[in-house]
Amino acid sequence: MASHEPVFDAVVLPHLRRGDWLTLLLGGICVALLTFKLWSGDLADKAIIRSGGKIFREVPLSRDQQIEVPGPLGTSIIAIRQRKARIASDPSPRQYCVRQGWLQQSGEIAICLPNQVSVELTGSTRKYDSLNY
Amino acid sequence: MTASTIENRGEGKKPSSILLDTTAEDHHVARMAAVALGLTILESAIPSPLPGVKPGLANIVTLIVLARYGWRVAVWVSLLRVVAGSLLFGNFLAPGFFLSLSGAVCSLAALAFAQHLPARWFGPVSHSIYAAFTHIAGQMLVVYLWLIPHAGIAYLIPIFAAAALVFGTVNGLIAARFLDPEYEKLSTKNMKGTN
Numbered sequence: 058m059a060s061h062e063p064v065f066d067a068v069v070l071p072h073l074r075r076g077d078w079l080t081l082l083l084g085g086i087c088v089a090l091l092t093f094k095l096w097s098g099d100l101a102d103k104a105i106i107r108s109g110g111k112i113f114r115e116v117p118l119s120r121d122q123q124i125e126v127p128g129p130l131g132t133s134i135i136a137i138r139q140r141k142a143r144i145a146s147d148p149s150p151r152q153y154c155v156r157q158g159w160l161q162q163s164g165e166i167a168i169c170l171p172n173q174v175s176v177e178l179t180g181s182t183r184k185y186d187s188l189n190y
Numbered sequence: 191m192t193a194s195t196i197e198n199r200g201e202g203k204k205p206s207s208i209l210l211d212t213t214a215e216d217h218h219v220a221r222m223a224a225v226a227l228g229l230t231i232l233e234s235a236i237p238s239p240l241p242g243v244k245p246g247l248a249n250i251v252t253l254i255v256l257a258r259y260g261w262r263v264a265v266w267v268s269l270l271r272v273v274a275g276s277l278l279f280g281n282f283l284a285p286g287f288f289l290s291l292s293g294a295v296c297s298l299a300a301l302a303f304a305q306h307l308p309a310r311w312f313g314p315v316s317h318s319i320y321a322a323f324t325h326i327a328g329q330m331l332v333v334y335l336w337l338i339p340h341a342g343i344a345y346l347i348p349i350f351a352a353a354a355l356v357f358g359t360v361n362g363l364i365a366a367r368f369l370d371p372e373y374e375k376l377s378t379k380n381m382k383g384t385n
């Protein structure tokens with residue numbers, strides 16, 4: 058491949074020493090491991106809805122529904138559809154949590170700070186459960 | 191930086207201004223920091239898909255300074271760039287400032303070790319990659335401990351790590367090209383007219 062690309066030959070190859078290749082390889086492995094470890098989370102199956110810091114409701118993602126959550130600014134509407142959850146509407150001025158869109162993976166969270174409402178997705182498998190004593 | 195005595199340059203006449211006695215090295219550090227600052231501003235004009243994913247072009251200057259003048263000068267250039275940059279962007283002592291400071295301090299610490307790697311095998315590209323990884327590690331630590339103490343930011347780590355690897359490699363290659371004796375010969379020939 059390199060022989061077909063003179064730029065690669067002239068610019069890249071002369072500046073890569075043997076140890077640099079090793080560093081590149083280590084970096085690549087590092088990125089791959091991080092991706093595998095942090096993104097292999099199972100799909101979520103439960104949404105925890107909080108209001109004012111307290112758990113408002115815990116709902117399964119298996120049933121499509123809309124939930125109205127009261128907050129200090131008004132009502133936030135949380136929609137659950139096709140095993141995904143999102144904040145469909147919220148009275149917060151900047152609408153960050155609404156624009157975040159659909160949440161799907163375990164651990165994802167949408168927070169509407171002004172209205173003190175949040176949705177967090179969790180998976181069924183916990184790292185430590187009763188089997189671990 | 192060591193000699194900061196106030197000097198009277200008036201030679202008998204009344205001094206028109208107070209001059210700090212600066213060494214040639216101070217001027218050199220300032221010049222390099224200014225170049226790094228220019229690259230930082232240039233870079234801020236490049237749109238980024240995710241806040242925090244930046245090429246870090248100013249680190250090219252740090253790498254070149256490290257290779258040519260040593261770690262101590264690189265620390266000066268890097269920290270001056272962070273402080274002066276924050277003054278220019280108006281976020282001195284704001285979260286953004288502490289993020290770049292923690293990144294710079296961590297990567298300088300990594301470079302302190304990386305510079306002792308055998309030069310026969312490890313060049314600027316290795317230095318750059320190690321610095322890029324520690325840079326983002328330091329920033330993520332500050333983000334987690336101070337700004338967003340939620341485990342959810344772990345989902346962003348693979349993106350940041352991949353960006354660190356790519357941009358670290360590219361910056362290292364650019365720095366290596368500037369440090370290449372062949373290239374230096376070429377550029378000084380071209381620069382003679384203008385400089």
